[in-house]
Amino acid sequence: MKALLALEDGTIFEGQSLGAPGRTYGEVVFNTGMTGYQEILTDPSYAGQIVSLTYPLIGNYGINADDFESRRVQVEGFVVREAADIPSNWRSERSLHAFLKDRRIVGIQGIDTRALTRALRVKGVMMGAISTEETPEQLVARIRSAPAYGGTDLNRQVTAERAYHWPPYTKQLGDIAAAEQRALELPALDQVPRVALLDCGVKYNIVRSLSALGCEVTVYPCTASADEILSRNPDGIMLSPGPGDPATLGYVVDTVKRLIGKKPIMGVCLGNQILGYAFGSKTYKLKFGHRGSNHPVKDLNTGKVYITSQNHGYAVDPDGLKDGMEVAHLNLNDGTVEGLKHKELPIFSIQYHPEASPGPTDSSYMFETFVRTLTAN
Amino acid sequence: MPRDASIKKVLVIGSGPIIIGQAAEFDYAGTQACRALREEGISVVLINSNPATIMTDTEIADRVYIEPLNVEFAERVIARERPDGILPTLGGQTGLNLATQLAEAGIVDKYGARLLGTPLKSIRKAEDRHEFRELMREIGEPVPESWIVEEESQLDEPLKSGIWPLIVRPAYTLGGTGGGIAYNEAELREITRRGLSLSMHHQVMIERYLAGWKEVEYEVMRDANDTAITVCNMENFDPMGVHTGDSIVIAPSQTLSDKEYQMLRTASLKIIRALGIEGGCNVQLSLSPHSFDYYVIEVNPRVSRSSALASKATGYPIARVAAKIAVGLHLEEIDNAVTRKTLACFEPALDYCVVKIPRWPFDKFNVADRRISTQMKATGEVMAIDRAFEPALHKAIRSLEVGIYGLQSKASSKMSDVEIEEAIRIPNDERLWAITEALRRGVMVEEIHSLSAIDPWFLRKLKGMVELETEIKSQSSAILAASEAEETPPADVVSLLTRAKRAGFPDRSLSDLTGAVELQIRKLRKRLGIVPVYKIVDTCAAEFEAETPYFYSCYDSENEQ
Numbered sequence: 051m052k053a054l055l056a057l058e059d060g061t062i063f064e065g066q067s068l069g070a071p072g073r074t075y076g077e078v079v080f081n082t083g084m085t086g087y088q089e090i091l092t093d094p095s096y097a098g099q100i101v102s103l104t105y106p107l108i109g110n111y112g113i114n115a116d117d118f119e120s121r122r123v124q125v126e127g128f129v130v131r132e133a134a135d136i137p138s139n140w141r142s143e144r145s146l147h148a149f150l151k152d153r154r155i156v157g158i159q160g161i162d163t164r165a166l167t168r169a170l171r172v173k174g175v176m177m178g179a180i181s182t183e184e185t186p187e188q189l190v191a192r193i194r195s196a197p198a199y200g201g202t203d204l205n206r207q208v209t210a211e212r213a214y215h216w217p218p219y220t221k222q223l224g225d226i227a228a229a230e231q232r233a234l235e236l237p238a239l240d241q242v243p244r245v246a247l248l249d250c251g252v253k254y255n256i257v258r259s260l261s262a263l264g265c266e267v268t269v270y271p272c273t274a275s276a277d278e279i280l281s282r283n284p285d286g287i288m289l290s291p292g293p294g295d296p297a298t299l300g301y302v303v304d305t306v307k308r309l310i311g312k313k314p315i316m317g318v319c320l321g322n323q324i325l326g327y328a329f330g331s332k333t334y335k336l337k338f339g340h341r342g343s344n345h346p347v348k349d350l351n352t353g354k355v356y357i358t359s360q361n362h363g364y365a366v367d368p369d370g371l372k373d374g375m376e377v378a379h380l381n382l383n384d385g386t387v388e389g390l391k392h393k394e395l396p397i398f399s400i401q402y403h404p405e406a407s408p409g410p411t412d413s414s415y416m417f418e419t420f421v422r423t424l425t426a427n
Numbered sequence: 428m429p430r431d432a433s434i435k436k437v438l439v440i441g442s443g444p445i446i447i448g449q450a451a452e453f454d455y456a457g458t459q460a461c462r463a464l465r466e467e468g469i470s471v472v473l474i475n476s477n478p479a480t481i482m483t484d485t486e487i488a489d490r491v492y493i494e495p496l497n498v499e500f501a502e503r504v505i506a507r508e509r510p511d512g513i514l515p516t517l518g519g520q521t522g523l524n525l526a527t528q529l530a531e532a533g534i535v536d537k538y539g540a541r542l543l544g545t546p547l548k549s550i551r552k553a554e555d556r557h558e559f560r561e562l563m564r565e566i567g568e569p570v571p572e573s574w575i576v577e578e579e580s581q582l583d584e585p586l587k588s589g590i591w592p593l594i595v596r597p598a599y600t601l602g603g604t605g606g607g608i609a610y611n612e613a614e615l616r617e618i619t620r621r622g623l624s625l626s627m628h629h630q631v632m633i634e635r636y637l638a639g640w641k642e643v644e645y646e647v648m649r650d651a652n653d654t655a656i657t658v659c660n661m662e663n664f665d666p667m668g669v670h671t672g673d674s675i676v677i678a679p680s681q682t683l684s685d686k687e688y689q690m691l692r693t694a695s696l697k698i699i700r701a702l703g704i705e706g707g708c709n710v711q712l713s714l715s716p717h718s719f720d721y722y723v724i725e726v727n728p729r730v731s732r733s734s735a736l737a738s739k740a741t742g743y744p745i746a747r748v749a750a751k752i753a754v755g756l757h758l759e760e761i762d763n764a765v766t767r768k769t770l771a772c773f774e775p776a777l778d779y780c781v782v783k784i785p786r787w788p789f790d791k792f793n794v795a796d797r798r799i800s801t802q803m804k805a806t807g808e809v810m811a812i813d814r815a816f817e818p819a820l821h822k823a824i825r826s827l828e829v830g831i832y833g834l835q836s837k838a839s840s841k842m843s844d845v846e847i848e849e850a851i852r853i854p855n856d857e858r859l860w861a862i863t864e865a866l867r868r869g870v871m872v873e874e875i876h877s878l879s880a881i882d883p884w885f886l887r888k889l890k891g892m893v894e895l896e897t898e899i900k901s902q903s904s905a906i907l908a909a910s911e912a913e914e915t916p917p918a919d920v921v922s923l924l925t926r927a928k929r930a931g932f933p934d935r936s937l938s939d940l941t942g943a944v945e946l947q948i949r950k951l952r953k954r955l956g957i958v959p960v961y962k963i964v965d966t967c968a969a970e971f972e973a974e975t976p977y978f979y980s981c982y983d984s985e986n987e988q
Contacts (some may be wrong), residue, residue, distance in 0.1 A: 119441065357656055
């Protein structure tokens with residue numbers, strides 16, 4: 051079946067349908083990672099976006115039961131050069147196409163994804179739409195009459211419905227689903243470090259990583275109040291990644307402001323931006339974002355350089371930072387802020403993804419640093 | 428760290444004559460290194476005995492010595508030139524051996540020079556089987572279990588391990604005769620007895636047998652600041668058992684999930700750090716096709732044939748960067764020569780598929796045994812780039828210059844079914860075409876997989892290509908008519924031609940399959956606008972603008988030339 055991808059500026063790509071037929075709409079972004087499409091599809095930070103992968107052969111190793119980063123597919127649409135018909139991998143349970151179709155995700159394949167990447171690089175990310183039903187004119191008209199990215203509160207869409215516990219050493223997807231179901235039935239554990247996680251669109255591997263280090267994690271919806279978060283007396287607070295424009299998340303920033311000084315805090319991705327706002331700074335939109343598994347970041351304290359997994363469209367403006375917060379990590383490609391650290395309080399954050407999934411695991415030590423802070427306090 | 432200012436003059440040791448098992452990779456690496464050093468304002472002295480090299484051009488080095496690569500002559504050059512440093516890791520084994528001898532004879536110290544790049548003790552650790560296994564044990568990286576056995580009573584340990592199957596290799600017998608694979612105790616005892624009697628040294632090595640496991644390589648780099656990166660990973664089409672130099676190789680890996688990719692990447696970086704390498708390194712790993720189990724097979728602690736391939740496959744100049752690291756620079760201080768905006772400290776993102784096929788010298792030696800296994804027989808290789816596996820494979824086949832330009836070879840089309848089966852089961856230079864011939868004769872992918880252990884992903888790609896071949900044949904009259912007519916052919920013919928070109932079928936194959944004249948086919952598709960475009964190899968999948976004019980052709984939409 052024929053499918054079209056149109057961009058806000060009127061550019062049209064013609065390809066074949068992938069996944070479900072129909073129509074979809076979102077901000078069109080590209081990711082340069084060569085592996086990890088299942089993790090990308092299910093990463094809540096991609097809510098509201100149509101994701102194009104620059105690597106041309108996608109779906110080779112299929113879809114498996116374990117590599118989910120949330121309960122559902124989060125992307126609005128998916129763009130690939132070539133999707134594998136029959137995958138090959140010992141964990142594969144189904145093909146990419148069958149999976150997307152089943153989850154009613156509209157995608158397109160067979161287009162020149164490199165041309166799309168070049169267009170987004172030159173003009174910046176744009177709104178776009180995929181359709182198996184409309185003419186190019188209808189498609190472009192629909193894009194131009196729809197709201198821009200960041201106009202809706204995506205975080206409320208992707209956050210946990212209610213608070214739940216995630217016990218230590220919980221890894222398997224079955225365990226996670228069960229944990230979400232059990233909600234808060236379990237009593238708080240005394241002997242292990244306890245982390246309260248404010249979920250603005252968390253990836254399972256953040257919780258898995260903390261759990262693997264022996265922590266009990268309590269996940270709270272992004273609308274939870276500071277009192278609620280502190281109610282079970284956690285040893286530390288984790289601010290999750292998530293989709294959307296951080297400038298619109300005043301209510302989360304207010305919550306976080308009330309948590310400062312009470313407990314150690316670590317922020318990841320959106321969590322870094324939220325902390326930036328909480329300490330007087332603002333964010334600005336990057337031309338085409340950082341999405342991939344190969345971004346070099348320098349830790350200014352140690353002088354060490356790490357290859358990181360990234361997925362963000364906004365960066366913290368370092369100029370406004372105050373009250374003891376300072377820049378601690380820099381991106382070596384474009385010099386943007388990749389991490390913050392408080393001079394005195396046990397508060398730090400990073401713009402990249404220590405949980406990897408997908409991408410390199412080089413910075414998993416950040417979780418260890420956080421857990422050490424919890425046990426030290 | 429900015430570059431070490433005390434280094435003003437460097438001696439680069441070349442690799443001498445090219446031998447079987449080598450292409451011109453060391454000349455390539457050496458030339459790149461000489462240029463990189465001169466960019467840093469360092470005066471380069473070169474010694475090499477091979478006149479047919481670019482590095483011996485006087486534009487590449489400041490001073491060139493065409494001399495034998497031995498201690499005697501090298502000492503004279505050192506005495507005369509008084510270099511501050513000697514760079515031995517770019518001349519392959521020859522350069523490395525000579526540098527070791529010079530260091531051990533005290534000549535390096537005597538003239539106040541020092542060896543640059545990876546320290547010799549790191550190289551020894553990587554190359555000495557025993558030391559390497561010890562190190563892997565220390566850092567918790569798995570190596571295949573193995574035992575040296577000199578009498579049957581020593582079989583207790585391998586038997587206790589519970590590992591099956593085991594491969595028994597008699598020491599020092601020609602071509603490994605007398606060895607074999609044991610699936611149980613009785614077989615192990617019998618093969619060991621036979622092996623011991625055949626071995627001159629009355630010794631056999633018993634090792635976990637990894638047949639059918641995937642063979643994956645990582646090209647990694649590290650600097651003195653302990654920053655370590657992956658330049659490229661590659662997956663062998665031929666599973667374990669075929670030397671990687673004799674394997675068809677695909678970059679990046681195709682059948683590894685992110686979890687598997689990262690697991691092996693992490694292991695490779697852990698190894699380069701444990702070895703203390705300052706420069707480039709190749710890590711070969713074996714991955715189970717049925718679990719997350721893997722083993723570290725081997726490490727090459729210097730630039731190699733694989734790093735030349737990885738450099739060209741990604742656009743990342745490994746030898747250039749290794750040379751800069753050797754004079755003290757950190758990865759973050761070296762620019763990415765392709766984008767000029769970013770740094771050498773990143774990991775290339777490919778937005779295409781690379782296929783390498785070895786070139787064997789069998790056509791020159793009629794009597795040669797055409798089987799390939801653990802000892803490399805290839806004398807060269809070709810590489811092709813395209814947006815998908817099929818056209819990259821097609822282009823690589825045509826580059827071989829062995830009189831084959833597609834999926835059909837005369838040799839395999841003449842083989843009997845039994846011969847085909849044999850040619851698929853036992854690796855040899857004809858195996859690729861034996862597989863396509865088997866598919867043409869209706870053999871199932873599953874059967875070819877069980878004969879060859881080649882991953883079904885690759886086999887299904889080949890099957891898809893053979894099916895397209897059949898489809899073209901079935902449409903031959905329509906294509907023939909279209910090639911002779913002036914008007915636009917029906918849409919399904921246009922679509923078929925487009926798909927055929929996107930899968931890399933040359934016009935010559937289309938002509939053979941349809942009976943149309945090759946030139947007429949070309950005219951037809953030009954008329955229809957089915958023509959290739961050129962895309963740039965830019966190390967970053969178009970994320971940044973590239974300045975280097977390094978192109979590949981493909982039947983895609985946008986032309987970047």
